[in-house]
Amino acid sequence: MTDRVLILGGRGRIGSSVALDLATHTQAKITITGRSPETVKGVSLPLGERVEFLVLDLAEVDKLREAIANSDVVIHCAGPFHYRDANVLKICIEQGVNYVDVSDHRSYTSKALNYHEQAAAAGVTAIINTGIFPGISNSMVRQGVEQFDKPEKIHLSYLVSGSGGAGVTVMRTTFLGLQHQFKAWIDGEWQVVKPYSEREVIEFPPPYGRSGVYWFDMPETFTLPHAFPSVKTVITKFGSVPDFYNHMTWITAHVFPKWLMQKRSTIEFLSYVSHFMTDVTNRFTGIGVAVRSEITGRKNGETAVFCSNLVHENTAVISGYGTGSIAQLLLEGKLKHPGVTPVEEALPTDLFMESMQSRGIKIQHNWL
Missing domain, CATH: 3.30.360.10 (Dihydrodipicolinate Reductase; domain 2)
Incomplete structure (x- = not known):
């Protein structure tokens, strides 16, 4: 069966970069959301038939729950995260769907970490702060x-x-x-x-x-x-x-x-x-x-x-690499870390280096 990925806020530049990365490195079916038909029409991505667009506002809880239930991985790119609650994460845990986000503010990170025990009990891997910085x-x-x-x-x-x-x-x-x-x-x-x-x-x-x-x-x-x-x-x-x-x-x-x-x-x-x-x-x-x-x-x-x-x-592109690589590892079954954890706790260094090398990213190291 084809893996299905839902990218919330996927019409933005970060979300679009995540979609491009996933289209390059996986065979997943990608659903990108926007809050109105106009924003969806404004998206132009060379992703072919593997991408579809869904008009969705995060306030539409029933529609959001249905979209999450039909996915294997949910990627939350709908910032700024200062204003966000953890409802998307909560629904992912309820539906047993793995979760990734590009969150970048301590208020949201603190809210998300409060769901660690619930996610662990549900066997859901939720990895937060996965872009470039943090990520x-x-x-x-x-x-x-x-x-x-x-x-x-x-x-x-x-x-x-x-x-x-x-x-x-x-x-x-x-x-x-x-x-x-x-x-x-x-x-x-x-x-x-x-x-x-x-x-x-x-x-x-x-x-x-x-x-x-x-x-x-x-x-x-x-x-x-x-x-x-x-x-x-x-x-x-x-x-x-x-x-x-x-x-x-x-x-x-x-x-x-x-x-x-x-x-x-x-x-x-x-x-x-x-x-x-x-x-x-x-x-x-x-x-x-x-x-x-x-x-x-x-x-x-x-x-x-x-x-x-x-x-x-x-x-924006390398932010997409950071988040897309995590989603790829989840889809491939190489990364499993039940609970809600920041990327530095969930991602082993060997998998990190493997993902970066596959995307042509070189990290220089030296002792001072």
């Missing part, structure tokens, strides 16, 4: 951690050129992430951190070189300490190219009144203006991404540092 980045960390007798510090740095090839939803995610202070695991305790603070200049591989990154609230800030208990510090920092976007974002985070940043209309305005601006600068900067994972720890009785670097020319 591939977390698996890079796991690979680095495994090099040590005792890993002690994780430092993740992300850099995106312009829009990264993504849509307005990703812009919303960025500005929503500036609304509140958050807790980070530093020196063995939870400390409050201000978003887009403590600029740090990181050496990324070409074509980026030295670029500024700032504290940013990501799910891995709290999932990685849980996955790797010996680690005493987890740092997650994000930056943009060109650099003037960083300074504009800093002003938004530290100068704009908090009450203004917490208005949905403000987020919408900033998101659309930013996306318009990146449409211009993308011509000069490209839409790529760089991820740098640096692990410090004890190896053979000495302190050592293991660094991993990844660069890709299109952020």
Whole structure:
């Protein structure tokens, strides 16, 4: 029988990239959803007869339940996840259907993790945070951690050129992430951190070189300490190219009144203006991404540092690789991890490397 995959929010740039990846690496029948006939008609993917489009709003619970029941894997790409409840995951557990998502905010991750025991009891594998960051980045960390007798510090740095090839939803995610202070695991305790603070200049591989990154609230800030208990510090920092976007974002985070940043209309305005601006600068900067994972720890009785670097020319495309590869492994029966878990806990390093190699992704490793 043909495997069936349901991609919620599949008309967006991330969802479309996931669909393309699955069409390339599996023989699955793919159903892509949109909230209206207009959005569905606006999708143009060279996927042939293996893809079909379904008009579906997540608020249509009965229709959603039926679509999930008719699927082997459900992939949730309908962000921004700041606003989402865990109803899709809950229905997947009730229907016994494996689940994957591209969630990227700690509020949603926390909601999803609350369903771990229910998913485990139902034999459902639900893997969250599976895009590029979080996602591939977390698996890079796991690979680095495994090099040590005792890993002690994780430092993740992300850099995106312009829009990264993504849509307005990703812009919303960025500005929503500036609304509140958050807790980070530093020196063995939870400390409050201000978003887009403590600029740090990181050496990324070409074509980026030295670029500024700032504290940013990501799910891995709290999932990685849980996955790797010996680690005493987890740092997650994000930056943009060109650099003037960083300074504009800093002003938004530290100068704009908090009450203004917490208005949905403000987020919408900033998101659309930013996306318009990146449409211009993308011509000069490209839409790529760089991820740098640096692990410090004890190896053979000495302190050592293991660094991993990844660069890709299109952020949306490689996000599709991260999520699509997880779905592929579930369909093939190579990955089974009942419960709700972040990707770094569910995906073994050998399967991660196999998936990346099959997609032509090269990750550079070196000891510092």
